[in-house]
Every structure is written in C-alpha cells, then in structure tokens.
Amino acid sequence: MSDAVLTAVGITKSFLSGERTLTVLRGVDLTVKSGESVSIRGESGSGKSTLLHLLAGLDSCDAGTLHWAGSPRTNAARRSAFLGMVFQSFYLMPELNGLDNVLMAARMRGRVGRRERDRAQDLLQRVGLAERADHIPAKLSGGERQRVAVARALMNQPQLLLADEPTGNLDEKTGDTVIELLLALSRETGTALVLVTHNLAHAVKTDRQFEMHEGVLSPVAGR
Amino acid sequence: MPWSLYLALKQLFPAGKRFPFFTAISMAGVMLGVALLIVSISVMGGFGREIRRMIVETQGDLQVRAGTYLVNVEAVAEVIAGTPGVTGVSPFAEGVVMLQHNNLPAFPALQGIDVERINDVIPLNRYIRAGTLANLDDDSIILSSRLAYALGARVGSYVEVYSPLLLEKIKADEIMLPRELEVVGVMEIGHQSLDSSVVLVTLRRMQELYGLGEGVHGFSVKLAAGADPDAVARALNQRLPAVAPRTYARSWMDSNEDFLFVVQLEKNMIFFLLIFIIVVAAFSVTSSLLIAVVRKTREIGLLGAMGGRTRDIALCFCWQALIIGVTGTAAGVGLGQLVLHNRNHIIATFTKLTGSEEALVRFYEFSNLPAHLSSQDFWLIVGLAITISTLAGLLPAWRAARLEPVEALRSE
Numbered sequence: 218m219s220d221a222v223l224t225a226v227g228i229t230k231s232f233l234s235g236e237r238t239l240t241v242l243r244g245v246d247l248t249v250k251s252g253e254s255v256s257i258r259g260e261s262g263s264g265k266s267t268l269l270h271l272l273a274g275l276d277s278c279d280a281g282t283l284h285w286a287g288s289p290r291t292n293a294a295r296r297s298a299f300l301g302m303v304f305q306s307f308y309l310m311p312e313l314n315g316l317d318n319v320l321m322a323a324r325m326r327g328r329v330g331r332r333e334r335d336r337a338q339d340l341l342q343r344v345g346l347a348e349r350a351d352h353i354p355a356k357l358s359g360g361e362r363q364r365v366a367v368a369r370a371l372m373n374q375p376q377l378l379l380a381d382e383p384t385g386n387l388d389e390k391t392g393d394t395v396i397e398l399l400l401a402l403s404r405e406t407g408t409a410l411v412l413v414t415h416n417l418a419h420a421v422k423t424d425r426q427f428e429m430h431e432g433v434l435s436p437v438a439g440r
Numbered sequence: 441m442p443w444s445l446y447l448a449l450k451q452l453f454p455a456g457k458r459f460p461f462f463t464a465i466s467m468a469g470v471m472l473g474v475a476l477l478i479v480s481i482s483v484m485g486g487f488g489r490e491i492r493r494m495i496v497e498t499q500g501d502l503q504v505r506a507g508t509y510l511v512n513v514e515a516v517a518e519v520i521a522g523t524p525g526v527t528g529v530s531p532f533a534e535g536v537v538m539l540q541h542n543n544l545p546a547f548p549a550l551q552g553i554d555v556e557r558i559n560d561v562i563p564l565n566r567y568i569r570a571g572t573l574a575n576l577d578d579d580s581i582i583l584s585s586r587l588a589y590a591l592g593a594r595v596g597s598y599v600e601v602y603s604p605l606l607l608e609k610i611k612a613d614e615i616m617l618p619r620e621l622e623v624v625g626v627m628e629i630g631h632q633s634l635d636s637s638v639v640l641v642t643l644r645r646m647q648e649l650y651g652l653g654e655g656v657h658g659f660s661v662k663l664a665a666g667a668d669p670d671a672v673a674r675a676l677n678q679r680l681p682a683v684a685p686r687t688y689a690r691s692w693m694d695s696n697e698d699f700l701f702v703v704q705l706e707k708n709m710i711f712f713l714l715i716f717i718i719v720v721a722a723f724s725v726t727s728s729l730l731i732a733v734v735r736k737t738r739e740i741g742l743l744g745a746m747g748g749r750t751r752d753i754a755l756c757f758c759w760q761a762l763i764i765g766v767t768g769t770a771a772g773v774g775l776g777q778l779v780l781h782n783r784n785h786i787i788a789t790f791t792k793l794t795g796s797e798e799a800l801v802r803f804y805e806f807s808n809l810p811a812h813l814s815s816q817d818f819w820l821i822v823g824l825a826i827t828i829s830t831l832a833g834l835l836p837a838w839r840a841a842r843l844e845p846v847e848a849l850r851s852e
Contacts, residue, residue, distance in 0.1 A: 275745055276846045297747025304849065308742040310447070312454035324443040325746055353454075
C-alpha cells in the first residue's frame with residue numbers, strides 16, 4: 218500500500234431529498250496505485266460523479282476515510298498540487314486562450330515562469346494543439362477544448378488524474394482520441410487515472426474496471 | 441501577480457474581445473459620477489476662490505476699523521506698519537452718497553482712498569478699464585462699470601454728489617450745492633454687485649463730504665505672502681488699544697465669516713448630493729458583477745476544484761470592482777478636466793442657444809465661469825469614488841465565495 222496514491226475506505230454519502238434520505242454511496246472501497254488507470258462505469262444517478270467529487274476532496278463523506286498518498290489532508294491547498302481534473306463540459310475559462318488556460322493551473326499555485334511556460338507549451342504540443350495555443354475556447358472544437366483541459370489537468374504534474382465522463386460531449390471518434398491521449402499521458406507521466414465513463418470500449422482500456430450500482434462499487438471480473 | 445488579480449483583469453478585458461461591454465457600462469457610471477463631481481466642485485471652488493480673491497483685493501488682507509472714526513491717522517498707521525507680517529497700509533473713509541447724472545440718481549458706496557498708498561494694499565490699477573487712477577484728484581471720481589453704464593456716464597462726464605452732511609445742512613436752512621466731480625476713470629472688478637455700487641474719490645474729498653476733518657474710518661492692510669491674517673489681526677489687537685481705543689483689526693475671513701460659511705456650506709451640500717451619483721454607479725457595478733457570478737458559476741466551481749481558496753475567489757471579484765473603480769475614476773477625472781478646460785465655450789454655446797447670456801452675468805456675477813479644484817477636494821473625490829466602487833464588489837465576492845464547488849460544477 219506504500220505506493221497507493223488514493224485510498225478510500227468505507228465511503229458513505231447520503232443526501233436529503235425533501236423528508237427522505239437518499240443514500241448515494243454505500244461503503245465504497247477503492248485503492249489506486251501510482252501510474253495505474255481505473256475506470257468506473259454505471260448508469261446515470263448511480264453515484265459515479267458523487268464518488269469522484271468525494272475523491273477530489275470537493276465534498277465530505279458521511280462515513281469512511283480518504284487518503285491522498287497516505288495523508289488524510291485533502292483540502293484545497295493540497296488539491297492543486299496533488300490532482301488534476303477533467304470534466305465532461307471542459308470548463309475552460311472563456312476569457313483565456315489555450316496556453317493561458319493551461320498555465321492557469323500553475324498560476325493558482327503562484328508559479329508562472331519560463332519553466333512553467335515551456336511545460337505548458339510542451340503539454341499543448343503533446344495534445345496536438347501547439348499551433349492553436351493562442352486561440353480562445355470559443356474558437357476551438359469540442360475535442361480541442363477537451364485536449365486543452367487534459368493539458369491543464371496535467372500542468373502541475375499531479376499524482377492523480379480524475380476524469381468525469383470526459384467524452385460525454387464529444388463524438389465517438391474524437392472521444393476515442395481523447396481517451397487514448399489520457400491513457401497515454403497517464404502512463405507516460407506515471408499519473409494515476411480514475412476515469413468515470415458510460416462507454417464500455419473506453420473502460421476496458423484501463424488497468425482495472427469497476428462498476429457502480431445503487432451506490433455500491435464492485436470490481437468487474439474477467440480482464 | 442496573484443492569480444485572483446490576473447483572472448480579474450482577464451475577465452474585465454477578455455482576450456479576443458475589442459469592446460468589453462459590461463466593463464465599459466460599469467466604468468461609464470463611475471466615470472460620469474466622478475466627472476460631474478470634479479466639474480461641480482471645481483466650479484464651486486472657483487466661485488469660492490473668486491469671492492475670496494475679490495474680498496482680499498478690494499478690502500485688503502485685513503481691515504482695521506474704528507468704532508466711529510480715527511483722527512491720529514499717522515500714529516495708528518505707524519503701529520500697523522510696524523507689526524510683523526504687514527507690508528502695506530492705506531487709510532480709507534467710506535459712506536453712502538447720492539450720485540446724479542443726466543437726472544438719473546444712484547446711491548453707491550463712496551470710498552475715499554489715499555491715492556499715494558492705495559496700490560500698496562489693493563491692486564486698483566488692474567481694474568481700471570477706462571481713464572487712469574493717476575488722474576484721480578479732489579475734483580474727480582472713478583465709477584464702477586455697471587454704475588457708469590446705468591447713469592450713462594463716461595470718462596470726461598461730470599456727476600453730482602450729495603452727501604448726508606449736505607442734507608443735514610439743508611435741514612438747517614443752509615444753502616449747499618452738490619459737489620460736481622469729473623469722471624476720470626471707470627473700473628470693473630468682475631463682480632456684479634461691486635461693479636454696480638462702488639465709486640472712488642480721494643480721501644480728502646470723502647473727509648470733506650462726510651465732515652470727518654482729518655479723520656478716517658479705518659485702514660486696509662496688506663500682508664506678506666504666507667502671513668496668517670488671523671495671527672496678524674491678533675497681534676494688532678494687542679497693540680492698537682495703546683494708540684486708538686475701540687479700534688479693532690479683523691482678517692478678511694473674520695469679516696466675511698457668515699458669507700464664507702454659506703459658500704462652504706453650498707459646496708459641501710453639492711458634494712454630498714453628487715456623491716450619490718457614484719453610489720448609484722456602484723450599484724451598477726454590484727449588479728454587473730452579480731450577473732458575472734451567475735454567468736460564471738461553473739467556472740467559479742472549477743476554480744475551487746483546481747485548488748482555489750475561497751478568499752482568493754472572493755478577492756477576484758473585489759479586484760474587478762477595484763479596477764472598475766480606478767479606471768472609471770481615472771476616466772472621470774480626464775472627462776471632468778476636459779469639460780472644465782472647455783467650460784467657457786460650453787457655457788457660451790448653451791447660453792447662446794437658450795438666450796441667457798445676460799442672466800448668467802446678472803445672477804452669477806462673473807463674466808467667465810471660474811473653476812478651481814483644491815488638491816484636498818481632488819483626492820477626496822478620487823478616494824471616495826474608488827472606495828465606494830470597491831465596496832460594490834463585496835456582495836458579488838461574498839456570493840462567489842459562498843458557492844460550493846460541487847454545487848457550482850453541477851449547475852447548468
């Protein structure tokens with residue numbers, strides 16, 4: 218367990234819906250090692266995104282424990298250095314061009330110098346957007362925006378990459394390209410990847426696969 | 441540069457957009473408020489300064505006045521001249537007379553001046569528009585411009601002067617003829633009431649008209665640059681009782697205390713009322729930033745997801761309000777200065793269009809619109825405008841800071 222980047226044990230989460238308590242996660246256990254890729258599939262409303270938000274430290278669980286690289290510190294100050302996130306809706310800053318969007322991650326850590334600029338340029342080159350670095354998101358296609366978002370998520374050399382249905386807004390071909398890119402960069406940089414997806418073809422490309430059903434996370438046997 | 445400031449600048453002036461509409465509208469509100477304040481306070485300050493200048497230039501920095509009149513003129517003048525800070529002393533006698541020309545009567549204030557010494561205290565030559573002060577002798581008179589116009593008198597005309605003493609003598613059945621004096625000059629100070637009601641004669645003629653003998657009513661005193669009129673007046677009031685009991689020195693500020701208070705009060709009231717324009721502009725800043733918080737809810741959530749601290753997210757909106765305040769204020773100062781620079785053209789055009797040129801001179805008593813902005817007023821306007829605009833960002837900042845990243849990312 219010493220090389221575990223993410224350790225979640227017995228994660229439980231409920232929400233109040235009117236007078237009813239809705240339990241979304243029921244004792245989820247998940248361990249992800251450094252450089253490992255993991256996929257989580259499940260139908261809509263099964264709790265995949267809620268789990269991802271909890272793993273990112275954006276929300277707190279009712280029960281269970283979460284450790285990032287063995288430490289229970291999962292606050293905002295540590296988040297920017299420890300993990301990167303990719304979302305279905307890209308969430309790029311519309312006011313910033315591609316390069317500045319990627320650099321924003323470094324800027325939020327208070328570090329923007331020559332080295333960071335070179336790294337951002339390099340990442341954009343690796344996602345195939347070196348020529349479009351100065352384009353604002355409105356002038357990029359969906360696939361290009363998601364590739365910028367992937368570069369941004371990797372900017373701070375995180376130990377963990379969380380991707381929440383990153384192909385949900387893309388056509389099949391572009392989606393395949395983005396997933397290939399995510400997996401390749403994850404392997405190349407040794408970054409652990411947790412991929413939430415509906416797409417079985419994408420899920421099977423990860424090292425381990427899980428399924429979420431009514432708040433219970435179970436490994437998929439067979440691969 | 442902190443990322444909150446960087447993002448604030450980028451959100452206000454986004455890349456690829458030539459005209460940031462929301463930013464421009466918010467800034468325009470602050471700009472107009474500041475420009476209006478600068479123009480109004482400058483004009484009020486200009487009126488105030490003109491009035492002060494006029495008082496000092498027509499009365500001296502301070503005046504020494506006797507309860508009735510003084511006879512030991514030179515002894516008192518010597519004491520006054522020997523007081524530290526005093527650079528010039530000129531005696532005067534004054535009173536109301538009836539003036540007649542072409543059967544038209546007028547009742548101006550007659551000032552008897554010491555022709556030799558008056559320019560040490562009051563720059564009268566500066567205000568002579570026709571004729572010359574050097575020609576003023578015991579048989580001549582200088583009229584103020586509007587009075588001369590009203591009487592139809594000009595340089596070379598003769599006017600008849602009736603003093604109260606003359607009327608007293610007539611009551612005692614003595615036959616007295618009015619003094620006939622030649623107009624040797626016409627002066628214009630630039631203030632309607634003074635230009636309608638002041639005439640000058642020699643001190644000797646005034647003493648004769650009022651039966652003062654060698655006496656005078658007081659002295660106009662000029663002070664060295666930088667001397668405090670109130671301090672010199674206090675020093676004089678300690679020295680004068682020895683030579684002239686019941687004689688008091690008062691600074692021009694002291695003598696016109698009520699009038700100056702009203703001028704200051706008017707200026708303060710205008711400042712107080714106009715500052716609300718900036719408050720309204722600040723509400724517009726709040727409104728546009730609140731819209732920005734709603735429009736950018738998911739981006740705010742993303743900032744949280746990327747490790748942005750709540751206080752930095754709040755700061756981002758405070759920066760935006762501050763930048764709007766600073767740029768709006770700077771633009772307002774520029775616009776205000778532009779309007780002030782062209783104020784006389786603007787007023788001339790406006791009065792020409794409305795046919796109110798005469799009314800401007802008659803009611804506002806100045807032929808040109810004066811303007812003066814003290815550095816204290818300037819920094820007060822700038823400081824208040826920026827502070828109020830920055831405070832306008834607090835509510836949006838608080839709203840943005842309260843957004844939970846998870847909820848913000850889920851929002852559609």
